[in-house]
Amino acid sequence: MTIPPNCPTVDVEDDRTGLSVETLRRALADNLFYIQGKWPEVASQNDFYLALAHTVRDRMMQRWLNSSRNYLRKEVRVVTYLSAEFLLGPHLGRNLLNLGITEPVKQAVKESGLNFADLIAQEEEPGLGNGGLGRLAACYMESLSSLQVPAIGYGIRYEFGIFDQEIRDGWQCEITDKWLQYGNPWEIAHPQDAVTVNFGGYTEGYTDSDGCYRKRWVPGKQVKGIPYDTPIPGYRVNTVNTLRLWKAEAVESFDFQSFNVGDYYGAVGSKVTSENISKVLYPNDEQIEGKQLRLEQQFFFVSCALQDMVRIHLHSGQPLDRFHEKFAAQLNDTHPAVGVAELMRLLIDEHGIEWEVAWKITQNTFAYTNHTLLPEALERWSLALFGGLLPRHLEIIFEINQRFMDQVRVQYLNDPAKLSSLSLIDESGDRYVRMANLASLGSHAINGVAALHSELVKQTILKDFHDLFPGKICNVTNGVTPRRWIALANPRLAALYTEKVGDGWLQDMDQLRQIESYAADPSFRQHWRQIKRDIKQDLATYIHTRTGIAVSPDSLFDVQVKRIHEYKRQHLNVLHIITLYERLKANPSLDIAPRTFIFGGKAAPGYHMAKLMIKFITAVGDVVNNDAAIGDRLKVVFLPDYNVTFGQRVYPAADLSEQISTAGKEASGTGNMKFSMNGALTIGTLDGANVEIRELVGDENFFLFGLVTEEVAALKASGYNPWDYYNSNPQLKEVIDLINGGFFAQGDGNLFKPLTDNLIYQDPYLLLADYQAYIDAQDRAGVAYQDQDHWSHMSIINAVRMGKFSSDRSIRDYCQKIWNVEPVHVELKEYVQAQAGLEV
Secondary structure: OOOOOOOOOOOOOOOOOOOHHHHHHHHHHHHHHOOOOOOOOOOHHHHHHHHHHHHHHHHHHHHHHHHHOOOOOOOOEEEEEEEOOOOOOOOHHHHHHOOHHHHHHHHHHOOOOOOHHHHHHOOOOOOOOOHHHHHHHHHHHHHHHOOOEEEEEEEEEOEEOEEEEEOOOOOEEEEOOOOOOOOOOOEEOOHHOOEEEEEEOEEEEEOOOOEEEEEEEEEOOOEEEHHHHHHHEOOOOEEEEEEEEEEEEOOOOOHHHHHHHOHHHHHHHHHHHHHHHHHHHOOOOOOOHHHHHHHHHOOOOHHHHHHHHHHHHHHOOOOOHHHHEEEEEEEEEOOOOOHHHHHHHHHHHHOOHHHHHHHHHHHHHEEEEOOOOHHHHHHHHHHHHHHHOOHHHHHHHHEEEEEEHHHHHHHHHHOHHHHHHHEEEEEEOEEEEHHHHHHHOOOOOOEEOOHHHHHHHHHOOOOHHHHHHHOEEEEEEOOOHHHHHHOOOOOOHHHHHHHHHOHHHOOOOHHHHHHHHHHOOOOHHHHHHHHHHHHHHHHHHHHHHHHHHOOOOOOOEEEEEOOHHHHHHHHHHHHHHHHHHHHHHHHOOOOOEEEEEEEOOOEEEEEEEHHHHHHHHHHHHHHHHHOOOOHHHHHEEEOOOOOOHHHHHHHHHEEEEEEEOOOOOOOOOOHHHHHHOHHHHHHHEEOOHHHHHHHHHOHEEEEOOOOEEEHHHHHHHHOHHHHHHHHHHHHHHHHHHHOOOOOOOOOOOOOOOOOHHHHHHOHHHHHOHHHHHHHHHHHHHHHHHHOOOHHHHHHHHHHHHHHHHEHHHHHHHHHHHOOOOOOHHHHHHHOOOOOOOOOO
8 A cells, every 4th residue: 555645644652662641551451451361350450560560661671672782792891780689679669760651650540440559559579688788789770770880780589588577466477478479570581591500519630632630510419590680770861770680490390200210209309409599588597408508599699690791791702801891790798709719610610711810800800898897797608518519619719718828928927817817718616618708809899888887897807808908998888779768758758859959869869958058948847847747647547557556647756677686776775765664654744755666677587586676675565555644655666577668658757767786886777878868867876877977967967875886895895794884873774674573574574584684794785885875865856856846957957968878879989989880871762663573
């Protein structure tokens, strides 16, 4: 058919990329029909959600595939972020925001007769992380895309993520996280890119065709790694980077020989043991089997990642001796540290590269982020376990260590203390591989995650590495993405910011400093207070629905939500609650600001003291909340199942942010940043990023208390005796005696005795030493809250000075200080209907 030359042209939107409401409605209906296979009359809410998710994913595909092409360009250096955890949070809202299509999609959903909020609520949050480490990785992946830096995140596609938490009779109960039970519309499997990962067996020597002696690994078991790719779009840019998570499968899923002789369990045994590797996030490691599975998980995803990186590099036409020019690989803590030995193995054993060249490539590829100062958190593996699972890698580590020790002997004239401290092998007692030392030696750069933390790394756990390699350790303070933690979590506040300064602040948070001048405007402060109260009312409604506890949005919301751990000192917070409770019982007319104490966080399933702390919080809450004489003046709430969605509800509603860890124990923290970004004031010690937050917001807008790091060390060195603090402080003694008397345990004086005995006789985290200073700081906060107008002024200052803590700034620091990478703009071709056909 010939079209007349003067016939007007009609622009036709592609159903997979079009953004008009009409096209979006049509795409939604098509995906319900063709992807879900449902008529609207029989579709569930989850069907509608999945159809919407596929509609949004389609609109990322052109950006995603064009971004992936950049990985293959010879001149492009790619960041690979290796992390055992990625706590992503829900995808749908984030993807809509970053693509800039929230409003047309909302309208299309509404005109289709559906409720947008209901569809958003349908999404299962992937629990692929325990807390801060995994959430940081997710923020960094989003910022890498937003800054147009080519990047791939590598991790594990856990079938079951971190447990869902329920509270039963005040105790934590762990429920299986079945995040995949209804499917995951955001991921695409690529079985054609599967790799094989070896375990166990033995090594043997041989002579190659050039007459060189080499080693060969003969594995005892092989597992197949299947990659699943998830798009991570940047904010209002064309870049969509890839998060590649690996699933473990058996090389052969079914053994017909075993089946034919009647061994039915044996026929599928390989499938079961292989798939266990990616079955669940971090098993309890109290038993040897749990420790082995954890090491298997770490090696599995690192080997998959490095084999994938080698494949990409070779596909780009570059020789392997330039591998380090192609990739900047960041080790997110020590979990992926075995990658140092695995890259050496791949280069030497699989590709025939000489040792010295392979070591240069390895060191220039990797950089290592240290996340902890706690010695018990620095991973190490017994030689028996490590060698049994990874025999070739242990040989390589021994060789690396031998060459390094020869260097150290010359440098320090055979100083035994230096040799012992720097060795990759811990020779004291049972012998262990030290993963932090391996990561430090095998990387060209090491960074801490807050200014104080980085200095303490240099002075303590990696002091000898710092002395031997001055300049190798630097600081990159953590950050969080304002797209998730302000725009999505706090749309009312985001709208106010945009009204005053435009929407550029979402890409440059320092623009919010312009709002500081409004802090002096009474009408602006009133508006600020009203926004905060509305948010608190939303949370109060949620608390009542979830727990049955009625709280007042006019009370001070005093919030501590984070992983439950003794060093984070949730129990110090509870000692303050009991102190206030006793004061009110003794003097009912006492003039104090009403408070709602809100806790949230998960305890590791095998960490009894942390689980007892949860019971302690809930038990105190049961008494305080039901005391008619106290009424609404004090309320205690433990909100269960802390995750990203939980955080988006709670951070914006907080008035006071509890950051009360023992000085020198918290590496950085990121919850402190999320609270401050949303206008909460901090009560805290000089620990982690608290130091930098206080420097930015000013002493007068921060409630400081407690011993500083040097005082903590001096007190412990002098022989700290918590009993002295207990006996010399009548108020503290009264609080602990009330607990020991069973007042919060229905008369059972033994229930919390492990907790109070630990405080009185050991107190490793110095709660009793910091108790009085904490109470005094809390009193100052309570008085300050009663002057609502001034509190609003302080809240505004906290929020608008948080530009430094954007993850965009963190990523820029990594790019400049460590990775040496540049942004790469992604070009998109316009959709042309006449060119839409496939042409190979």
